[in-house]
Amino acid sequence: MTKRGYIASIFERDPAARSRWEILTLYPGVHALGAHRVAHRLWRMRVYWLAKMIAQLARFVTGIEIHPGARLGKRFFVDHGFGVVIGETAEVGDDCTLYQGVTLGGTTWKAGKRHPTLGNNVVVGAGAKILGPIVIGDGARIGSNSVVVKDVPAGATVVGIPGRVVVKGERERSRAALAQKIGFDAYGQMPQMPDPVAQAIDRVLDHLHHTDRRMEHVCAQLRQAGIAIAPLDDAATAGEDRPGGGDNS
Secondary structure, three states: OOHHHHHHHHHHHOOOOOOHHHHHHHOHHHHHHHHHHHHHHHHHOOOHHHHHHHHHHHHHHHOOEEOOOOEEOOOOEEOOOOOOEEOOOOEEOOOOEEOOOOEEEOOOOOOOOOOOEEOOOOEEOOOOEEEOOOEEOOOOEEOOOOEEOOOEOOOOEEEOOOOEEOOOOHHHHHHHHHHHHOOOOOOOOOOOOOOHHHHHHHHHHHHHHHHHHHHHHHHHHHHHOOOOOOOOOHHHHHHHHOOOOOOOO
């Protein structure tokens, strides 16, 4: 992992980031990760006291507590980060993102594996608790304030206390597909979410999906009637949509 690649990954996940200098000097998640890399190396060398001292200093400065025995993958990012706790036997894959108040904790005092394992590209929302030697699959999303105590399959979204996998119906899947098609990120919206803005967006997506289906049906009927349909000129359409585009005569 190069420093440039890590910084670029933060720009992709944090739209508030304005410069590399800002990230390197003002992001506590970056500082906590840097300290952990040193502490983890000392831990593997069995210099336990010094490793834990570095971890404690990092906790004091950043508000993020990472046990030096935890294993963190490439491009791991803690956004905001205050109150994050990662236990000794926790394992985190590449490109994972944690928000403030997240706990990767244990449920037993017995020695051995007692903390969770996160796959690659996992996102854990603010305040979520993932407890025990469970496995969170690649690409999973853990909703804010969820409490997860069971394995989560790859690509699943988990919400609630206790955490449960949200099974999307046909309407939710069509919304997600259309949102991705038009470049809208609907992450964080959940079914029955009591947010009027989210509900309004859902209605707009439903209407666009219905309009697309109607247009496909009309085009199919025209083709059956022998009426040729000229291909859509995307460049011309884009010019009409831009302010000042189209015919100015």
